[in-house]
Amino acid sequence: xxxxxxxxxxNLWTRRLTTVLTASGMGLVVFVFAATLMLTEGLxxxxxxxGSSDNVVLLRxxxxxxVQSAVERDQASLLESQPEIAVGADGExxxxxxxxxxxxxxxxxxxxxxxxxxxxxxxxxxxxRPAVRLKEGRMPRPGSAEVVAGESVARRFKGCGLGETxxxxxxxxxxxxxxxxxxxxxxxxxxxxxxxxxxAFRRPVYSSIIFRLRDTxxxxxxxxRIESDPRLTVEAKRETRYYLDQSEAxxxxxxxxxxxxxxxxxxxxxxxxxxxxxxAVANRVTEIGTLRALGFQRKSILSAFIVEALLLGLCGGVxxxxxxxxxxLITISTMNWASFSELAFSFTLNVSIVWKSLLFSAVMGLxxxxxxxxxxxxxxxxxxxxxx
Amino acid sequence: MAEASEPIVRxxxxxxxxxxxxxxxxxxxxxxFDIARGEFVALMGPSGSGKSTLxxxxxxxxxxxxxxxxxxDVEITTLGESDLASWRAGSVGFIFQFYNLIPVLTAFENVxxxxxLTHLNRRERREHVEAVLDVVGLADRMDHYPSQLSGGQQQxxxxxxxxxxxxxxxxxxxxxxxxxRVSAEEILQLMDRLVREFGKTVVMVTHDPRAAEKAHIIxxxxxxxxxxx
Numbered sequence: 045x046x047x048x049x050x051x052x053x054x055n056l057w058t059r060r061l062t063t064v065l066t067a068s069g070m071g072l073v074v075f076v077f078a079a080t081l082m083l084t085e086g087l088x089x090x091x092x093x094x095g096s097s098d099n100v101v102l103l104r105x106x107x108x109x110x111v112q113s114a115v116e117r118d119q120a121s122l123l124e125s126q127p128e129i130a131v132g133a134d135g136e137x138x139x140x141x142x143x144x145x146x147x148x149x150x151x152x153x154x155x156x157x158x159x160x161x162x163x164x165x166x167x168x169x170x171x172x173r174p175a176v177r178l179k180e181g182r183m184p185r186p187g188s189a190e191v192v193a194g195e196s197v198a199r200r201f202k203g204c205g206l207g208e209t210x211x212x213x214x215x216x217x218x219x220x221x222x223x224x225x226x227x228x229x230x231x232x233x234x235x236x237x238x239x240x241x242x243x244a245f246r247r248p249v250y251s252s253i254i255f256r257l258r259d260t261x262x263x264x265x266x267x268x269r270i271e272s273d274p275r276l277t278v279e280a281k282r283e284t285r286y287y288l289d290q291s292e293a294x295x296x297x298x299x300x301x302x303x304x305x306x307x308x309x310x311x312x313x314x315x316x317x318x319x320x321x322x323x324a325v326a327n328r329v330t331e332i333g334t335l336r337a338l339g340f341q342r343k344s345i346l347s348a349f350i351v352e353a354l355l356l357g358l359c360g361g362v363x364x365x366x367x368x369x370x371x372x373l374i375t376i377s378t379m380n381w382a383s384f385s386e387l388a389f390s391f392t393l394n395v396s397i398v399w400k401s402l403l404f405s406a407v408m409g410l411x412x413x414x415x416x417x418x419x420x421x422x423x424x425x426x427x428x429x430x431x432x
Numbered sequence: 433m434a435e436a437s438e439p440i441v442r443x444x445x446x447x448x449x450x451x452x453x454x455x456x457x458x459x460x461x462x463x464x465f466d467i468a469r470g471e472f473v474a475l476m477g478p479s480g481s482g483k484s485t486l487x488x489x490x491x492x493x494x495x496x497x498x499x500x501x502x503x504x505d506v507e508i509t510t511l512g513e514s515d516l517a518s519w520r521a522g523s524v525g526f527i528f529q530f531y532n533l534i535p536v537l538t539a540f541e542n543v544x545x546x547x548x549l550t551h552l553n554r555r556e557r558r559e560h561v562e563a564v565l566d567v568v569g570l571a572d573r574m575d576h577y578p579s580q581l582s583g584g585q586q587q588x589x590x591x592x593x594x595x596x597x598x599x600x601x602x603x604x605x606x607x608x609x610x611x612x613r614v615s616a617e618e619i620l621q622l623m624d625r626l627v628r629e630f631g632k633t634v635v636m637v638t639h640d641p642r643a644a645e646k647a648h649i650i651x652x653x654x655x656x657x658x659x660x661x
Contacts, residue, residue, distance in 0.1 A: 048548065054536035286659025334532040337493050338593075339549050341514055425493040429528070 046344040047335065048217040052352035055324065056359070066320040067359035070408055071311040074364025078401040079371050080302025082391040084295045086376070090389035091291040094356050095283035098130075099172055102253040102270075102278045109131045109167070109290060110144040110317065111161075114249040119276055123253055128257040128266045132171055139255035140166035144236050145245050147212045149201045160197055160204075162212065164238030172254055175228050181221030184236050191236035192221035196388040200377065204234065213244030232377075232387050237416040254283065310408055313360070318414025321353050332420050333428025342421040349417035350410065356407020361402045369393055435559040436564040439466035440600060440633050441490060446499035447575070448485055459485045461635050461656045467601075472627045472634045474647035479563045481653040484605060485638045490525050490635055491603040492516050521549040525594030525632075528603035528622075539565065540574035546597045564592040568622060584615030591622060595632070602626065604636040620646045643659045 056063045064400075095101075102123060107113035115123075115261045120141050130138045143164035148157045163169075167186070170176060184190035192203040198219070210217045217236060225231040257263060267280040281289070332345055371391040374420070378387065446463040449456050467473055467502040488494035492508045501508050504524060511519060527534075533542045536613060540561055547557045561638050565571045568588040586588040587607065594602055604623065608616035624646050626632040636647060644650050652659045 046548070049542075049543075051534065051536060051539075058536050217490075330530075330532060331534055334526075334528070334534070335545075336517070337491070337520065337526050338546050339519075339524075340516050341517050426488050431492070 047340060047348040050353055052348055052355060055328075056355055058416045062075035062320055062323070063356060063359065066316050067356060067363055068356060069206050069316045070313040070368065070405055070421070071363030072314045073306060073408065074361050074401050075308045075367045075404045076309055076395070077302065077404055078325055078365055078397055079391065080305070081366055081400060082299055082368060082393050083376065084298045084302070085397060086386075086389045086392040087298065088288065088291045089392050090283055090294055090387065091229055091287040093175070093226065094230060095285075095287040096173070096175075097282055098257045099283035100255055100257060101283050101286045103281070104287075105271075105277050105279045106417050110142070110148055110252045112122050113144075113251050115141070116249055116279060117254055119278065120250055120253060120282045121277060123270070123278065126266070126270075128258055130258040132168065136168065137255070138168050138171055140169040140172055141238065141250040141253050142166065142169060142243060143241050143245070143247060143327050144251040145213075145241070145247070147350055149197075149210070151200055152202050153200070155202075156337065158201075160201060161233040162191075163233050163235045163274045164241035166238055167237050168256070169235070171223060171227070172256055173230060174290050176223050176225045176230055178180040180224050181225040186237050187240065188237065189215055189217050189240060190220045191217045191234050192223050193234045195222055195224050195233040195379070197234055198387075200223045204214075204276025210234070213241065213245050227389070237367070243389065253278075266361070269307065291318065292326065300359070306404075310404075314408050314412045315354060317353060317409055318415060320356065321349065321416035322419070324352065324418045328420075329423065329428050329431040331424050332423055333431070336423070336425045337429065346417050346421035349420050350413050352388075353409045353417065354411020355409070357405045357412070358402060361405025364405065365393075365398060365401050392427070438469065440469040440471075440504055440588060441465070441467035441635070442502040444498075444500045445488070446486075446489065446501065447493075447497050448482070448489065449497055453559070459656055460489075463656075463658055465651070465658055467633060467635060469633055470627065471649060472624065472630045472647045473636065474644040474650045475635065475637045475653060476639070476644055476650055477653035482656045483653045486653065487605055487635060487637045490601070491526065492520050497547060497591055517615075518549075521546060522597060523600045523607075523632050525597070525599040527587070527594050527602060527607045529606035529609040531578070531590045531610075533586055533589055533593075535578050538575050538577055539592075541580065542578070542589055543574075543592045543596050546593060550597065553630055560596055561592075564596045567595070568592045581613070583611050585616055587611065587615070587619050588622065591619070591626075595626065595630070601633045601635060604638075606640075607636060608638070610639055616640070624647040 087237055088116065102112035102115060103110065104115060124137065124139060146159045146164045147162050149160045150157050178192070179195060183192060191210065198204045198208045204219055206219055208219050208224050210219065263282060270276055270280050272276065334346060372393055375390045443465040445464055446460055448460040449458045463486065475486060477483045485494065489496055490503065496509050505521065508516065508519060541566060542555055543561045547560060552560065562571060564573050568591055570585060570588055570592065573581060573585065581589065607623070608619055611619060620643055623634055627634055635641065638644055
């Protein structure tokens with residue numbers, strides 16, 4: 045048996061002030077680390093929740109997003125008649141041919157323009173997105189110049205509130221309803237009648253086709269058949285995959301930014317931990333000599349100081365996570381680079397981020413503690429005892 | 433009594449020098465010295481005479497340049513770092529001038545420390561610790577931290593720590609050096625009791641003639657050489 049853990053713990057407790065100050069420095073780094081992970085997680089969660097795994101999105105081959113895609117009408121009618129498409133309670137196929145266009149709207153605060161997705165929908169569109177619920181007003185009447193706005197758009201953009209009027213596609217559109225789409229990307233969209241919009245925007249083709257699979261396991265076979273059909277130029281993606289791909293560019297950017305910040309900050313924090321642990325060793329030279337004289341091996345001394353540094357790091361981890369958990373109250377609205385439109389999402393903390401942050405803080409403690417711990421373990425007993 | 437028994441410590445031709453830069457300073461030169469089991473030996477001598485070095489060598493915390501040291505038939509000069517540490521854990525009890533208790537551990541935990549290196553379980557350790565704290569008369573202070581104890585009490589905890597593993601020899605470096613006269617007297621009586629009642633062998637370095645009086649044998653070191661008094 046080695047030196048008890050309580051020895052390491054109580055030494056930290058005895059010099060509480062130093063411990064808290066050093067741990068705070070490390071906590072700051074863990075905060076930045078956790079916050080960027082939470083931001084990435086929030087972004088991906090928002091976009092992935094937008095999709096549903098038994099829905100399939102059909103886009104023109106090699107288009108990254110609905111905005112870039114175009115599906116010809118003749119291809120659409122072929123795709124409409126495939127056997128894999130589920131049928132709704134009303135006997136109609138659960139398939140929507142949609143139009144997606146970007147327009148520029150001014151924000152209510154600051155008057156700055158930003159891109160907003162306009163989606164021309166089919167009657168089946170709502171059934172395909174169970175997360176979307178009408179919150180106020182009513183859905184637009186087919187064949188009319190009426191739209192419904194996602195909650196996030198209605199709140200943040202001029203002319204998008206209930207009863208207001210928007211001008212785009214050389215027409216005026218009345219906002220007759222506001223829908224709630226939970227934490228999904230649809231909250232940042234405006235929906236209206238597809239045929240009216242195709243007229244207004246002079247678009248002869250659809251942007252995408254979305255449908256529900258009759259049997260969710262049939263996807264791979266369906267995809268293989270559709271993509272090898274010489275009459276078709278579309279590719280099929282599960283809706284979840286489609287939105288995950290959309291978030292990838294931004295998530296990658298956030299990850300790199302987070303990594304760079306964290307690495308730079310953590311160097312400082314590790315140096316702080318090293319100084320603290322060196323001071324701890326220097327103050328306890330006689331103690332170390334005594335433990336060695338009593339018969340504790342070098343490796344026991346080494347591990348006692350490493351445990352102390354690990355605990356110090358974990359204190360920092362807990363402090364940083366505690367602070368980062370408050371970030372969940374904040375919602376960020378920014379440009380989604382894949383669709384070039386506004387997207388609102390919040391910092392999201394999950395168990396995996398908690399573990400990663402704690403592991404990261406422990407590693408910082410370990411790196412900071414290794415040199416001082418080695419120094420402690422390599423002291424000559426006689427010299428250490430003479431330090432009294 | 434001392435003459436009749438086999439020596440527990442047998443030192444032959446022991447030499448030790450320190451290097452300070454290019455200079456070599458001899459500390460001990462060709463020491464021959466036996467200590468019988470159950471003896472109370474005081475090492476005296478002026479500063480720099482090498483008495484602490486001799487004590488450290490017997491206790492296995494310093495290494496000799498030449499010669500042999502046998503403690504209870506174990507030749508300790510040939511033991512490696514790790515074996516020496518294990519040997520110390522089982523065979524040597526340390527008593528220091530400044531007690532050297534671990535400030536963040538209670539009296540009980542301080543005394544328990546050497547037992548963590550044995551195979552005793554928690555319950556057996558508790559029994560041993562309580563027994564030795566009772567011997568030094570501090571059974572009622574076992575949950576106190578060193579800072580809550582007087583100097584004399586701290587030294588008694590340190591003595592309990594030194595005897596808890598029932599070692600072959602006890603080494604004491606100026607055990608009364610930091611104590612007032614009354615506490616010093618108590619500590620010396622306790623050490624005397626350990627020798628008489630429990631048959632311990634004690635090697636003590638001291639400046640204090642009153643402390644040396646308690647010993648059976650006083651050895652003087654001068655310029656690295658021993659003389660008998």
